[in-house]
Amino acid sequence: MYFTVNGSSKMHVSYNDRTDLLYIRLDDKKQDVINRRVSDDVVLDIGEGNKIIGIEILDASMHVTLDRLLPVKYKVSKAAV
Template sequence: MKISYDEKYDTMYIKLIDEPVECRTLQLSEDVALNIGPNEKLVGIEILDAKQVIGHGKVPSVVLDNLKQAVA
């Protein structure tokens, strides 16, 4: 999983699948869209105006809770 934030455009993208796949977009609201891949698998989440939508007016913070670090 990869979480990217673009400060210039105030957008956040949460990429759940690393491999490139063809997706369709399901618009949940004006600011939130889901990218759905084959077999209805969630590939990613796009959030526009991220400071307001999930950051309460600030750059959103990310907290990883109860995840064990993968060994490479």
């Protein structure tokens, strides 16, 4: 299973249950990133201006209650269509 939610034009959440990887992209702007490991299971993507633009959580099911996080229910506003 590969699950993706686009809650807004800027935030993107994806989970891959084969690799148990949760990725949260905070900015949809294309840019070069530097990966900074902050723990054994968390890697930050640092973009322009030294801002965090992505969070990668390895072995996500050990750190996040996935059944409460996924699937996410959301509505598409008329302005977004």
